[in-house]
Amino acid sequence: MRTFLFKRLPSALAVLVAASFTVFLMLRLIPGDPATTLAGPDASPATIAAIRERLGLDAPLLSQYVHWLGQVLAGDLGPSYAIGGQVSELIGDGLAATVQLTVASLLLVVVLAVPTALYAVSGRRRALAGALRALTTGALAVPPFVTGVVLVLVFAVGLGLLPAGGHASLFDAPDLAVQYLALPALCLALPSAAILARYLQDGLERALGEDYVRTATALGVPRRRILWRHALPNALPSAVTVLGLQIGQLIAGAVVVERIFAWPGLGQLIEQGVSRRDYPVVQDLLLLVVAGYVAVQLLTDLLYSWLDPRVRWE
Amino acid sequence: MTTISFPLAAGSRSRNRYVAGLRTWRGVTGLVLVGTVALAGLLAPWLTDADPDAQGPQALAAPSGDHPLGTDDIGRDLLSRVLHGILTDLSIILTAVPAGALIGAALALLAGTSRAADLVVQRLFDLVLSFPGLILGLAVTAILGPGRWPVVIIIALAEVPYFGRQLRAGVLVQREREYALAARVGGAGRARVLLRHVLPNAVDPLIVQGAVALSVGVFIEGALSFLGLGVRPPEPTLGSLISGSVAYLDTDPVLAAAPLAVTTALVLGFTLLAEALNRGARS
Numbered sequence: 001m002r003t004f005l006f007k008r009l010p011s012a013l014a015v016l017v018a019a020s021f022t023v024f025l026m027l028r029l030i031p032g033d034p035a036t037t038l039a040g041p042d043a044s045p046a047t048i049a050a051i052r053e054r055l056g057l058d059a060p061l062l063s064q065y066v067h068w069l070g071q072v073l074a075g076d077l078g079p080s081y082a083i084g085g086q087v088s089e090l091i092g093d094g095l096a097a098t099v100q101l102t103v104a105s106l107l108l109v110v111v112l113a114v115p116t117a118l119y120a121v122s123g124r125r126r127a128l129a130g131a132l133r134a135l136t137t138g139a140l141a142v143p144p145f146v147t148g149v150v151l152v153l154v155f156a157v158g159l160g161l162l163p164a165g166g167h168a169s170l171f172d173a174p175d176l177a178v179q180y181l182a183l184p185a186l187c188l189a190l191p192s193a194a195i196l197a198r199y200l201q202d203g204l205e206r207a208l209g210e211d212y213v214r215t216a217t218a219l220g221v222p223r224r225r226i227l228w229r230h231a232l233p234n235a236l237p238s239a240v241t242v243l244g245l246q247i248g249q250l251i252a253g254a255v256v257v258e259r260i261f262a263w264p265g266l267g268q269l270i271e272q273g274v275s276r277r278d279y280p281v282v283q284d285l286l287l288l289v290v291a292g293y294v295a296v297q298l299l300t301d302l303l304y305s306w307l308d309p310r311v312r313w314e
Numbered sequence: 315m316t317t318i319s320f321p322l323a324a325g326s327r328s329r330n331r332y333v334a335g336l337r338t339w340r341g342v343t344g345l346v347l348v349g350t351v352a353l354a355g356l357l358a359p360w361l362t363d364a365d366p367d368a369q370g371p372q373a374l375a376a377p378s379g380d381h382p383l384g385t386d387d388i389g390r391d392l393l394s395r396v397l398h399g400i401l402t403d404l405s406i407i408l409t410a411v412p413a414g415a416l417i418g419a420a421l422a423l424l425a426g427t428s429r430a431a432d433l434v435v436q437r438l439f440d441l442v443l444s445f446p447g448l449i450l451g452l453a454v455t456a457i458l459g460p461g462r463w464p465v466v467i468i469i470a471l472a473e474v475p476y477f478g479r480q481l482r483a484g485v486l487v488q489r490e491r492e493y494a495l496a497a498r499v500g501g502a503g504r505a506r507v508l509l510r511h512v513l514p515n516a517v518d519p520l521i522v523q524g525a526v527a528l529s530v531g532v533f534i535e536g537a538l539s540f541l542g543l544g545v546r547p548p549e550p551t552l553g554s555l556i557s558g559s560v561a562y563l564d565t566d567p568v569l570a571a572a573p574l575a576v577t578t579a580l581v582l583g584f585t586l587l588a589e590a591l592n593r594g595a596r597s
Contacts, residue, residue, distance in 0.1 A: 015444050022441065029457050141585035142578055143533045145540050149556055149563065149570055157564045164563070248446035255448055256537045260560065270449075271541050274456045282456050289449050 008301060012294050019290045024065050027283050034081050034279055055081070068283070077284050082276040083269075087284055090269055095288075098265035100170060101188065101258070102250045104181050108189035109196055109246065116193075117200035118227065121208060132197075139194035144253050148187040148260040155183060165262035184261040188253050192246040199242045203235030210234070237308040244300025248293045332521060335594015340586045347583030351576055355400030364391035366398040367548045374566050383572050387562060390548075396572050399550035403580070406462065406545070407531030410469035414527065415520060417470065418477030425478075426485045426508055435482075439475035447472060448537050455543040462545045465538055469531045473523075480523050484516030491515075522595065525588035529581045536577065552577045 035051040036043075052058045056067060071077055077087035116136070120129040139147075156164035162183050168176040207213065208231050216226050258267035266285060273281035335341055354361065364381070370389035377384045383392040425435035445453065451468040458464040488494060489512050497511045498504075536553030538544035545551045555573035562569050 015440060018437070018441055019444050023453065026453055026457055137585065137589075138582070141529065141582045143536055143581060145536050145553070145556060146574055146577055146581075149560060149574060152560075152563055153567055153570065157567065252446035252448040255452070256540050259540050270452055271543070274452055274543065277456075282452075286445075286449065286453055289446065290444055293446050294444060 008298065012298050016291060016294055019294075020069065020287050021065065023283055023286045023290070024068060025061075027279050028061065034277060037277060038081055072284065072287065078280060080273075080278050080281050082278040083272055083281060087280050090281060091266070091284060091288065094264065094266040094269040097167060097263060098251075098254055098258070098267065100181065101184055101254055101263060101265060102247070104185035105189035105192070105250055106243075106247065108185055109193045109243070109250075112189065112193035113196035113200060116197040117204060118232075120197075120201045121204045121231075122227065123223075136194040136197050139190045140198075142191075144187055144191060145256055145260060147190055148184075148257060151183050151187050152260070165260070167262070167264050180261075180263075184257050184263055187260070188250055188257045191253070192243075192249055195246060196239060196242055200235055200239045203238050204231050207231040207234040233307075237304050240303050240307060241300055244296055244303075247296045251289055251292060331594045331597060332518070332591050333594070334597070335590045335592070336587075338590050338593065340593070341590030344583045344586030344588075344590055347579045348587065349583075351400055351580045351583065352404060354397055354576075355404055358394070358397035358401055361397060362391065362394045364394040366390065366394040366550050374562070374569075377568070384566075384568055386558065386569060392569065392572060395550040395555060396552075396576055399552045399555050399573065400576060400580075402462075402545060402549060402551045403532055403535055403553075406466055406535055406551075407469065407528050410466040410531055411473060411524060411527045413466070414470035414473030415477045415524060418474040418479075419481050419517075419520070421474070422478045422481035422485060423508060423513065425482050426489065426512070427504065432482075435478070439478055442471065442475045448534065451534060451538055452541075452543070455538070460538075460543045460546060462549070465535055465544055468538070469527075469534050472534065473527045473530070476527070477520055477523055480519050481516060484519060485512055488512045488516045518595070522588055522591045525584050525591060529584035529588070532577065532581050532584070552580070 035048050035055060035057055039048045039051050049058075056064060059067070075088065077091070079085070080087050080090060083090060116132055120132055122129075152164045155162045162179055164183075166180050168180050170177040204227070208226075213226055213230055216230055217223075221230075254265060255267035255270060257263070258265045259271070266289075269281065270285045272278070273285060336345065362382075368390065370381075370385055370391070372381075372385055373387055373389045375381055375385040375389070381391050381393065383396065386392055386395065421435050421438070425432040442450065450472055454468050454471065455464050458467070485508070489508075493515075494507055494511050497507050502511070532552065535544060535551055536556065539551055539553030540557040544553055547554065552573055556570060556577065559566075559570035559573065
């Protein structure tokens with residue numbers, strides 16, 4: 001744990017600082033000055049200069065960067081340029097919707113992948129296991145926007161079971177909210193579930209080939225117990241790593257899935273920010289996503305060493 | 315002129331394994347899928363007379379003799395748009411993926427020259443990978459605006475660390491092999507050992523990565539089109555055709571069907587090829 005704090009944490013912080021500086025510099029490279037855009041087409045140079053001063057755009061780059069980091073750490077991100085409102089509030093609203101979507105799909109990923117992998121190695125009905133394997137290849141190969149459109153075609157247009165898109169508050173109308181959540185969460189979950197199922201199945205197969213499994217079988221331990229008590233705990237650590245990496249993919253995938261299903265999350269916000277050149281929104285969002293991604297990987301590493309005591313932070 | 319070559323036995327054997335991988339059902343299916351779609355795109359000017367961007371009087375027309383797949387929401391011939399969309403996607407990924415591979419390989423070779431260079435290059439890869447996939451694309455479009463070249467740059471950039479890391483791993487292994495040591499003992503300079511001896515033996519795994527990268531390229535192009543940040547209209551792409559069809563899913567599902575089928579076939583084809591090559595290499 002101590003080595004973890006002294007080695008892994010500083011390197012994660014270094015990645016964050018580098019990423020934040022990259023994001024900051026990248027957005028300064030954008031052709032076109034936000035002050036000019038904000039002032040409108042007929043503004044006088046004096047107005048533009050006044051706006052530049054108000055936004056702090058006339059300060060040296062490095063002090064702008066430090067000022068921004070200070071704002072981020074204080075949690076007060078200031079006003080947005082083009083979308084309107086406070087950036088913190090915009091991000092807060094979007095974050096709530098996106099977190100709902102990602103958590104729901106994360107649950108779906110586990111619920112879909114773990115039984116699939118366990119079933120595939122259980123040795124029963126080989127044809128079904130083969131079919132599941134083909135299905136995971138398919139789910140992996142097809143882009144989320146294709147899956148999304150197909151899901152809408154089948155469940156919303158064809159069967160009329162679920163709404164094609166939209167969003168309801170989980171607190172005001174829980175049953176409606178779940179209906180709206182179902183298709184986007186499934187669409188987002190499928191590729192990651194396929195990847196997790198694959199890795200878990202490989203891990204289980206490898207564990208089942210180990211000596212301790214042979215010994216347990218020779219001692220007459222039932223197959224089911226071997227699978228759950230011996231193979232699964234040994235296959236879990238690498239599966240957790242894969243799951244951690246997939247969370248990053250879920251965040252990125254949410255951007256597209258939110259668009260297909262008209263889900264009012266961070267994806268829509270980032271897209272608005274990019275197309276309307278709202279620096280602060282894009283800058284803060286990118287930092288937030290990278291920070292979230294780095295944090296998830298840190299947690300994954302911690303969890304890994306907890307699940308597999310052989311891993312020590314040397 | 316006679317060329318005598320013998321020391322590359324290891325390399326040529328591994329290349330035979332890739333060919334053997336392609337001769338499995340996965341490889342053949344992948345080749346057929348990719349080949350059919352690519353051929354349809356390349357033969358677009360002969361398969362249809364219709365201009366993909368020309369608007370006609372009939373919007374959302376049903377399939378007919380004039381328009382084999384019908385027309386879209388502003389009366390453009392759907393077949394022609396799908397075929398030309400294939401062409402756009404192919405031209406994008408076939409520019410972006412080799413570019414990403416070359417830059418990644420160059421960086422990996424640079425990393426092979428010294429410890430300091432290795433450290434810098436590795437951190438560079440880490441930095442790019444700390445932006446999950448599409449998020450990197452959004453950052454790039456924020457700077458460059460939407461368009462064809464930003465899409466190419468995003469796909470190339472996203473692939474650089476994958477190609478780079480793979481080649482770096484190969485270089486590290488091959489550099490310690492006896493033939494490389496022998497070459498160094500024989501008086502070859504560092505650069506010569508790296509480029510003439512190590513590189514040819516470390517480059518093979520990039521073939522598999524290439525097939526994966528092509529399918530990822532189609533993913534990224536489509537996702538950016540969905541966000542309105544891809545290739546500018548009216549030029550058709552597979553992604554923009556699918557995203558354009560979403561508004562008409564309940565009334566005209568045909569509009570979505572054709573680009574969905576083509577995109578799935580193409581991506582599935584690349585995935586099967588990657589898997590076939592990978593299995594071949596490991597057998």
